[in-house]
Amino acid sequence: MTATRLSPGDQAPDFTLPTADGGQLTLSDLRGRKVVLYAYPAAMTPGCTTQACDFRDSLASLQGAGYQVVGISPDKPEKLAQFVERDALTFPLVADQDRSVLTQYGAYGEKQNYGKTVMGVIRSTFVLDEEGRVERALYNVKATGHVTKLRRELGID
Template identity: 60%
Template structure:
């Protein structure tokens, strides 16, 4: 795992396939703030809750000038189903080889029920309009995360 990103670091660039059959790159958000969140698996309870929390908070995030992008190691087909089932209006990107997650330090050692393995670390990175990391949060909990992020960014409901 690479060293964790901190505020002021340049955000690693990426271009990944998205749930709608195209690609999405960080460069598309140049000049705008974007919340890039990494989640382990589409359609699981915690990841669904987190995605729906972003969906339900999208209007206030956009009003404050933020876009949202979700990235997981899932294949595009799974993301397409997830986005449709949950009516997610923001890009979901497939990082199947987890290269982008690794660049963002969102891939590494995890421990669960006494087992140690490599996997996606639930993380949120806020990138400012200049392409630099404004906020980097790792090992977050899905429940309540979006509300906490909005508080951290001083965004009202």
């Protein structure tokens, strides 16, 4: 079963999910701003930590260009809070524990892991415009170097 993938021009599925700080984030509340929503498999794993720290370290330039960064994973809010604390993350992380939002974005489904087909989170990044439409849908991105590449593609560097 392959998840349906989003394409440029699609309306991004709206969601309200719990955040690491005990609140909630509703995607449509961010209308009027551009959003970089990135999906990652698990907080505090090496690749996901590298990626989150790259977003953290690039946040000023992304925000300067009008982007709000949001990370989404199937972790519990408590684990996300530990991740935020441990790595001094300065952007919201949301918990999609039932993977329903990840599935709507095509970021949960069959993937290759060490040569085996497994069900899991497909590391993905979605760039949304001020109206909540998909400008870019990038699937199977690499944890390392992705943020630098994304900034280049967005003309931020």
